[in-house]
Amino acid sequence: MNGPRTLLISVVVLLAACGDVDRQSGRERASAQTSASALVAASNYPLYFFASRIADGVDVAPEIVFPDIEGDPASWVPSAEQIQNLQLADLVILNGAGAESWLNLITVDRRRLVDTTANIADRLIALEDSVLHQHGPAGEHSHQGTAFTTWLDPQLAIAQAESVTNALIELAPSGEAGFRDNLATLQKELMGIDERLVEAFARLDDRPVLFSHPVYQYLQRRFEINSQSVHWEPDEEPSTSDWIELQQKLPSHRATLMIWEDEPLASTVLRLSDVGIRSVVFHTMATRSDEGDYIRVMTANADRIATALEKLAP
Amino acid sequence: MTGALYLGWRYLAHHRFKSSILIASITLMLFLPAATWLLVEDSATALTARADVTPLILGARGSELELVLNTLYFHAESPAEIDNQTLVEAQATGLADVIPIHSRFQAQGAPIVGTSLEYFNFRDLNIAEGRQMGLLGECVIGANVAARLGLVPGESITSSPETVFDIAGVYPLKMTIAGVLARNGTADDDAVFVDVRTAWIIQGLGHGHADLATPGAPVLSRREGMITANASLTQYAEITRDNISAFHFHGSTDSFPLTSIIAVPPDQKNNALLRGRYQDSDSLQLVVPGKVLDDLLETVFAVQNYVILGLAILSLATVAVITLVFLLSQQLRKGEFHTLLRIGASRGYVSVLVASEIGFVFLISALLAVILTLITRYYAMQILQTILTL
Numbered sequence: 001m002n003g004p005r006t007l008l009i010s011v012v013v014l015l016a017a018c019g020d021v022d023r024q025s026g027r028e029r030a031s032a033q034t035s036a037s038a039l040v041a042a043s044n045y046p047l048y049f050f051a052s053r054i055a056d057g058v059d060v061a062p063e064i065v066f067p068d069i070e071g072d073p074a075s076w077v078p079s080a081e082q083i084q085n086l087q088l089a090d091l092v093i094l095n096g097a098g099a100e101s102w103l104n105l106i107t108v109d110r111r112r113l114v115d116t117t118a119n120i121a122d123r124l125i126a127l128e129d130s131v132l133h134q135h136g137p138a139g140e141h142s143h144q145g146t147a148f149t150t151w152l153d154p155q156l157a158i159a160q161a162e163s164v165t166n167a168l169i170e171l172a173p174s175g176e177a178g179f180r181d182n183l184a185t186l187q188k189e190l191m192g193i194d195e196r197l198v199e200a201f202a203r204l205d206d207r208p209v210l211f212s213h214p215v216y217q218y219l220q221r222r223f224e225i226n227s228q229s230v231h232w233e234p235d236e237e238p239s240t241s242d243w244i245e246l247q248q249k250l251p252s253h254r255a256t257l258m259i260w261e262d263e264p265l266a267s268t269v270l271r272l273s274d275v276g277i278r279s280v281v282f283h284t285m286a287t288r289s290d291e292g293d294y295i296r297v298m299t300a301n302a303d304r305i306a307t308a309l310e311k312l313a314p
Numbered sequence: 315m316t317g318a319l320y321l322g323w324r325y326l327a328h329h330r331f332k333s334s335i336l337i338a339s340i341t342l343m344l345f346l347p348a349a350t351w352l353l354v355e356d357s358a359t360a361l362t363a364r365a366d367v368t369p370l371i372l373g374a375r376g377s378e379l380e381l382v383l384n385t386l387y388f389h390a391e392s393p394a395e396i397d398n399q400t401l402v403e404a405q406a407t408g409l410a411d412v413i414p415i416h417s418r419f420q421a422q423g424a425p426i427v428g429t430s431l432e433y434f435n436f437r438d439l440n441i442a443e444g445r446q447m448g449l450l451g452e453c454v455i456g457a458n459v460a461a462r463l464g465l466v467p468g469e470s471i472t473s474s475p476e477t478v479f480d481i482a483g484v485y486p487l488k489m490t491i492a493g494v495l496a497r498n499g500t501a502d503d504d505a506v507f508v509d510v511r512t513a514w515i516i517q518g519l520g521h522g523h524a525d526l527a528t529p530g531a532p533v534l535s536r537r538e539g540m541i542t543a544n545a546s547l548t549q550y551a552e553i554t555r556d557n558i559s560a561f562h563f564h565g566s567t568d569s570f571p572l573t574s575i576i577a578v579p580p581d582q583k584n585n586a587l588l589r590g591r592y593q594d595s596d597s598l599q600l601v602v603p604g605k606v607l608d609d610l611l612e613t614v615f616a617v618q619n620y621v622i623l624g625l626a627i628l629s630l631a632t633v634a635v636i637t638l639v640f641l642l643s644q645q646l647r648k649g650e651f652h653t654l655l656r657i658g659a660s661r662g663y664v665s666v667l668v669a670s671e672i673g674f675v676f677l678i679s680a681l682l683a684v685i686l687t688l689i690t691r692y693y694a695m696q697i698l699q700t701i702l703t704l
Contacts, residue, residue, distance in 0.1 A: 077558055080492075083448035087431065105450050105558050107509040109431045111411070 038062035038171055041089040043100050044073060045287050046151035047116060049294040050161040051093055053186050054168060058178035062090060062171060066288075073286045074148075076102055083107070091167055095160070097124050099148035116163040117150055124150070125217045147217035149284055154194035154298075156218060158187050189295050196302040197223055203309040210246075210255040210277065212264070215284055228253050234262040243271075250275070256312055259305075280308040318663050322670030333675065336636060340679035343632045345686045347625045352687060353694055354618045358611050360698065364500055365603035369585060370577040372396070372404060372412075372592065375599045379610060382603045385574040387501045388417045388425035395571035396598065398510075402568060409588040410579040411436075414572045416513040420474045421489070424459045426506045428513025428572075436578060439502055443467055444493030450515070450561060451553025453489040453508045457497035467491050470552075471506060473516045487516045488552040514563065514570050515553075522550040522561035640672060 040055075040062045042048035048066035055061035067085070069076045078086065083106050086092055092108060094100050096117035103113075117124060125147040150156045165183045169176045201223035211220070214229035228249060232238050238246075249255075258272060259282045269279045282301045283289055291297045326333040364386050373381040374394035383389035395418075404412045413436055416428030431446070433439075444467030447454050455465060465471060473487045489508060497503055514520050550557050563570070577600070579585040592600035644651075651664050 075559060077449075077555060080445065080448055084445060087446060087448070101559075104511070104563075105561070107431060107447050107449075107452075111432070 038090040039088060040064050040091045040093060040168070040171070041086055042066050042093045044095050044151075045289075046157065046285055046294050047093050047095060047160065047164065050157070050186065051164050051168070054161065054165050054179050054182045055175075056182055058172075058175040058182070060172040060175040061168070061178070065089075069287055073099075074101060078102055078106060091171055093164055093167060095148060095150065097148040097150055098146040099150075114163065114167040116160040117156075119163060120150075120156060120159045123156060125221065147215075149215050149286065150218055151294075152216060152284060153218035153222040154190045154197065155222065158190050161186055161190070193295065193298045193302065194222075196299065197305070200302045200306040200309065201225060203306065204257075207257075207312075208253045208255040210249075210253070210258040212258055212260040215261065216259065216282070219282070227259075228255070232260075232264075232268075234260050234264040234268075237265060238268060246275075257308060278308055278312060280304050318666040319670045322667050323674060325667075325671055326674055336639065336675050337679050337682065339632055339636065340676060341682040341686070343629045344680060344683035347622050347629065348683065349687050349690050350618060350621055350625065352691060354614060356691060356694060357698060358614065361607050361611065362604060365607045368576055368603045369579060370410070370588065370600055371574050371603055372400065372577055372598060372600045373574040375595070375597055378599065378601050378606045381574055381599070381601060382606045384417050385415050385576065386603060388427055388505055390420070390425065392418045392573050395573060396575070397568065398570045398572055399568040400598065401572060401575050404575060404577060404588075407588065407591065409584040409591075410577040413576040413578070414510045415574045415576060416510050416571065417573050419513065419516050421453075421471045421506045422463055422474065424455070424463075424471075424504055424506045426453075426473060426508055426513060426516065428508050428510035428516075430510060433507070433576070436576065437498075437500075437502055439498060440496045441493040442496035444491070447492045447507065447509060449490075449553065449555070449558060450509060450512055451487065451489055451558070452492040453506050453512070454493040454495055455491055455507070456495050456503040456505050458503040459506060460494040465491055465494075467493050485549055485551045487512070490552075510572070511563070511567075512553075514567070515561065517571070519565070519570055520561060520563035522553065522557050644668065 040051060042051050042064060045066060048064060051064045055064055065085070067078060067082050086106070086108050089112065091112055091114055093114045093116060094103070096115035127145045127147055150160065161183060165179050168179050172179075197219075204225065206224075206226050209225050209227040211227055211229040212232045212234065214231070216225075216227070216229070219225065220227050230242065230246060230249070232242060256276055256278060258277050258279050260279055261282070261284050263281055264279050272279055281304060283291065283297050285294055285297055289297050291300055365382065368386060371381060371385045373385070374396050376394050380389070380391060381393045384392050398414070401412055401414050404410065411432060413432045414428070414430055415433075417425055419426040427433075434446070441454065442457065443460075444454070453471065455471065459465065459471075463471070468491065470488050470490050473489065475486060489506070489512065495502065495507075508516075511520065550560065553561060577588060579588055589600055589602075592598050654664055654667075655661070
């Protein structure tokens with residue numbers, strides 16, 4: 001600041017004053033959130049399940065909530081009320097890996113966010129099919145992403161459960177022993193799921209598989225599935241171009257099994273069977289399922305795969 | 315004696331013009347030094363009060379005062395920008411909580427402050443009406459902005475272009491008002507608060523447009539993995555629930571700008587450690603706002619002393635002139651006083667008459683000076699806020 005400018009501001013300040021200033025201390029923060037019962041929001045169902053299991057029966061455990069997500073979680077935009085709840089939560093447990101695209105659209109306290117894949121960033125899978133585009137003088141750019149259904153690999157799920165445990169311990173340190181005991185139990189169950197899936201997918205013996213949607217990247221990598229993905233919705237009739245695309249794929253990728261996120265239409269199942277492809281459901285569990293909790297559904301997923309592969313000709 | 319007072323009052327009332335000039339002169343003589351002194355004292359208190367509760371401000375090297383005035387009062391002349399990576403790095407030190415400030419744009423005469431929710435806790439700002447901003451493109455406005463523009467939650471306010479001639483610049487953004495803050499008597503009452511990412515959208519670093527990959531999109535060319543939009547592609551001027559998913563940023567947000575960062579260390583030790591970290595930085599400066607304003611106030615007090623000295627000299631001259639006026643007046647009224655003595659008035663009575671005239675003039679002047687000083691103090695904060703945000 002040069003001399004004349006300082007002098008000018010000085011003169012300006014001389015002309016003004018504050019007869020009615022409310023001189024409250026800004027340091028006195030409104031710490032209304034530090035109530036006895038803390039609130040933890042999980043951003044997807046698997047994390048909600050992990051957090052609930054880890055907090056189960058621990059006296060000082062916070063209340064765990066999971067927002068009611070309507071439609072596709074990937075394109076979910078929280079309502080005003082849901083945003084307010086997220087703003088009020090003491091912790092918001094996130095999947096990370098780009099799963100929470102809504103996080104870029106809302107205002108939350110960043111200090112309260114817990115990214116459960118931050119410690120396994122080197123094990124995340126980058127998506128390759130982003131499209132470059134250009135408009136205006138800003139140059140070419142693309143909206144790249146990362147595969148986010150990490151919980152389909154039970155080993156990554158265990159790492160995420162450990163992150164959840166650490167966050168809960170930080171929030172309620174006196175509950176550490178209880179949280180760790182529950183985590184140990186959960187880890188055993190997740191290892192059990194892992195073994196079941198290893199056993200089920202071993203029967204594939206490198207035979208090609210189709211995924212109805214590109215959301216099974218971690219499953220594919222963990223169990224070394226020889227797979228390709230299409231973009232089919234289980235509740236929609238595939239279009240002619242979808243069938244043509246499939247026909248073009250089959251000569252180089254002779255799949256006999258298609259894995260779906262949900263029960264496909266009977267007509268689709270029938271038409272697929274006509275070309276020698278059996279349909280089987282493997283729920284991704286991004287949202288709550290009527291079939292039961294995460295362990296139950298993942299067990300059912302493994303059983304369905306095993307049964308389907310038993311029925312397939314070698 | 316009441317008769318002498320009555321005659322004195324009637325004399326002043328009869329010579330209205332002369333009395334008015336005398337009263338005006340004495341009023342100004344009393345008002346100017348008193349008001350100057352009080353204004354400076356109040357200004358100093360007001361300035362330091364906000365600065366004292368803001369422990370540290372991190373910004374680009376340059377004018378410390380500009381950085382502090384922009385951060386505390388959202389002064390229109392914004393300092394050099396720093397990138398968001400600086401915020402990430404400052405947070406990563408673990409020595410302080412950090413709050414981003416992006417104060418560069420205006421909306422209908424009010425500064426737009428891009429920040430995070432932590433700012434509201436830090437400044438103890440509460441929502442009086444509506445709710446906290448939630449979605450990108452929403453804002454909360456200060457009490458004075460709401461009152462001045464007659465805005466309520468649910469209505470909208472539009473950002474202003476940086477210059478009138480910025481025809482190729484970014485589109486103004488229509489922001490939905492989520493809430494109105496409770497009045498707290500600071501610069502926050504005159505500001506429009508948005509998420510820092512909304513401020514980046516206003517700056518043109520993020521935008522929303524139709525999906526170019528869909529059929530019917532305004533595309534100039536489409537080749538393997540690359541789509542070029544044509545000139546008819548319009549960017550959304552308002553963020554709604556329907557188009558919010560189409561909003562995106564280009565490049566890493568780490569490189570996006572901030573005007574400053576408020577750092578709030580938990581204790582003196584962390585405060586000192588943090589200051590040490592930025593001491594030798596070539597591009598950044600970490601300042602203590604209270605100290606910067608103390609330096610400014612030193613200059614203010616020096617100017618004040620000169621002004622008061624000048625006014626004191628002027629007052630002496632005024633007193634001399636008024637004394638002369640009264641003495642001359644006595645000379646002119648010799649006949650009047652003689653008549654009073656001849657019809658039976660005592661010398662004391664005449665003295666009381668003259669004294670009452672002088673007393674009434676000073677009393678009325680003092681009362682007027684007090685009233686003017688109170689009025690000035692009442693409106694001074696608004697004047698100060700206006701000047702600081704210019």
